[in-house]
Amino acid sequence: MIALHGPRGRFGGRLRLGIPRASEEWPEVCDQLAQxxxxxxxxxxxxxxxxxxxxxxxxxxxESGQDVMERLRPLAQRLRTACGGLEVPVFEAxxxxxxxxxxxxxxxxxxxxxxxxxxxxxxxxxMAAAATYAGIHVRGSLREMEARLAPxxxxxxxxxxxxxxxxxGELVPRILGGADCATVREExxxxxxxxxARFRSAPPIADPVATDVRDDGMIGDEEAAAVIIGxxxxxxxxxxxxxxxxxxxxxxLRLWRALAxxxxxxxxxxxAAPLTLAGWVAWSVGDEPAARxxxxxxxxxxxxxxxxxLLHQACNEGLDPxxxxxxxxxxxxxxxxxxxxxxxxxxxxxxxxxxxxxxxxxxxxDRQRGGRAKSSGAQGARRRPPGRTRMRRRPGHxxxxxxx
Numbered sequence: 331m332i333a334l335h336g337p338r339g340r341f342g343g344r345l346r347l348g349i350p351r352a353s354e355e356w357p358e359v360c361d362q363l364a365q366x367x368x369x370x371x372x373x374x375x376x377x378x379x380x381x382x383x384x385x386x387x388x389x390x391x392x393e394s395g396q397d398v399m400e401r402l403r404p405l406a407q408r409l410r411t412a413c414g415g416l417e418v419p420v421f422e423a424x425x426x427x428x429x430x431x432x433x434x435x436x437x438x439x440x441x442x443x444x445x446x447x448x449x450x451x452x453x454x455x456x457m458a459a460a461a462t463y464a465g466i467h468v469r470g471s472l473r474e475m476e477a478r479l480a481p482x483x484x485x486x487x488x489x490x491x492x493x494x495x496x497x498x499g500e501l502v503p504r505i506l507g508g509a510d511c512a513t514v515r516e517e518x519x520x521x522x523x524x525x526x527a528r529f530r531s532a533p534p535i536a537d538p539v540a541t542d543v544r545d546d547g548m549i550g551d552e553e554a555a556a557v558i559i560g561x562x563x564x565x566x567x568x569x570x571x572x573x574x575x576x577x578x579x580x581x582x583l584r585l586w587r588a589l590a591x592x593x594x595x596x597x598x599x600x601x602a603a604p605l606t607l608a609g610w611v612a613w614s615v616g617d618e619p620a621a622r623x624x625x626x627x628x629x630x631x632x633x634x635x636x637x638x639x640l641l642h643q644a645c646n647e648g649l650d651p652x653x654x655x656x657x658x659x660x661x662x663x664x665x666x667x668x669x670x671x672x673x674x675x676x677x678x679x680x681x682x683x684x685x686x687x688x689x690x691x692x693x694x695x696d697r698q699r700g701g702r703a704k705s706s707g708a709q710g711a712r713r714r715p716p717g718r719t720r721m722r723r724r725p726g727h728x729x730x731x732x733x734x
Contacts, residue, residue: 331363331409333371333378334421342378343371345646346622348630349387349405356405364412370647381413383423383434386472395428395446406434475623478542479590479605487594490551494597497555505563515569518560521553522570522585529581545588554592561589561603567637571607572658574614583611590624593631602632610641614651621645 333342345367350359371378385402389395402425410420423434430446441447482490504510528548535541561567573582586608593601609624622645628638644651 331367332382332384333367333418334380334382335371335375335378339380339421342375343367343646343648344618345370346626348626349385349402353404356408360405360408360412363409364416364418367413368416368418374648378418380419380421383409383420384426385424386426388473389428395430396432396444398427399425399432399446403434410434472623474538475620476627478538478587479601479608479624479627481594481598481601482546482591490554490592491595491597493551493555494558494592494594494600497552497559501556501559505559511563514560515563515566518557518563518566519569521557521560525549525553525557525585526573526578526581529585530577541584542587542591545584546591549588549592551592554589558589558592558597558600558604561607562600567603567607568658568661571610572662574611574655574658579611579615583608583615586611586624590627599632602628602635602638605631606635606638606641609638609645610654613641613645614655618645 331345335342345363387398389398406423413420425432429449432446433442436442501514504514586604589604590601605624605628609621613621625638625642
């Protein structure tokens with residue numbers, strides 16, 4: 331769903347949601363989507379003047395694209411009714427399936443025939459040629475983007491699951507115990523830094539499938555398992571999110587995809603962390619479609635994963651990721667400053683201990699002994715002579731030493 335503003339139909343807020351399998355859920359979902367789109371648009375750019383709907387679903391086995399269009403027609407009509415109830419008309423509602431599109435709004439068979447209109451093949455339009463010349467990469471279809479995040483298939487998945495079992499048995503008690511959690515966090519970030527350097531140094535490949543295959547071969551099962559378990563720590567995940575821009579961004583996005591593919595079998599929920607990081611990096615570099623796909627899959631893995639929910643909402647509402655990038659940069663700078671100060675204090679302490687006459691040498695002990703002897707002498711000098719009564723100080727009159 332895309333909100334439109336003004337007489338020229340400027341794009342505003344956008345919402346993306348997987349089509350509910352049960353048609354009984356459609357009325358409630360449609361009402362919520364319409365309200366969310368309108369409310370989000372009002373907070374940013376004012377009430378929308380209209381919307382455009384896209385219903386995208388590939389045919390099931392034995393089903394055609396036209397069958398999908400007819401099956402989703404009640405959903406399109408319910409969405410149009412929900413938006414109309416909020417006085418935001420639906421200007422166009424399209425079903426996209428099996429390489430064709432159909433309009434639920436246009437009745438003209440000359441432009442919208444019953445068999446649908448073929449989609450333009452990728453790379454054949456003037457806009458596609460201009461984008462290629464400008465260096466803008468085609469991201470692929472929704473199915474292709476989701477396939478890059480899908481778990482590995484057997485027999486590779488079985489080997490990875492055994493490695494995850496072993497890593498979980500070793501690391502989870504250390505993380506939950508609390509005392510060793512910081513050590514596990516640092517070990518996780520060191521492993522991730524080594525993987526990132528490997529991915530960054532690998533030569534680029536134009537084919538995404540070949541890239542994913544090459545990336546899968548650059549990570550061992552044991553180290554993948556260790557970082558997947560380690561990323562369940564929130565602080566480790568937040569620090570890893572700082573690889574979001576510059577030369578790190580592309581390599582980090584490939585790394586998070588590769589780790590998400592390693593969350594197999596009973597560890598499917600663990601994919602929420604790398605999938606959310608993949609969505610964050612994609613959003614940070616301006617690839618909103620890939621970000622929505624990754625964040626949507628993260629919420630499928632763990633619907634209560636707060637970081638994914640916040641990023642998904644922010645991405646759908648068109649917020650600027652620079653706000654979060656600025657916060658992460660400041661946190662990284664603060665941590666670097668704290669590390670530098672701590673190191674300087676340790677260096678000064680070591681230098682003072684090693685210097686002549688320092689607290690670690692014999693001179694310090696001599697001074698301490700001399701100080702104790704002087705103190706003992708002073709106390710002996712202040713002792714009251716035998717037989718002399720002790721003078722009591724009157725209340726309210728303090729001596730010069732007490733005042734000082």
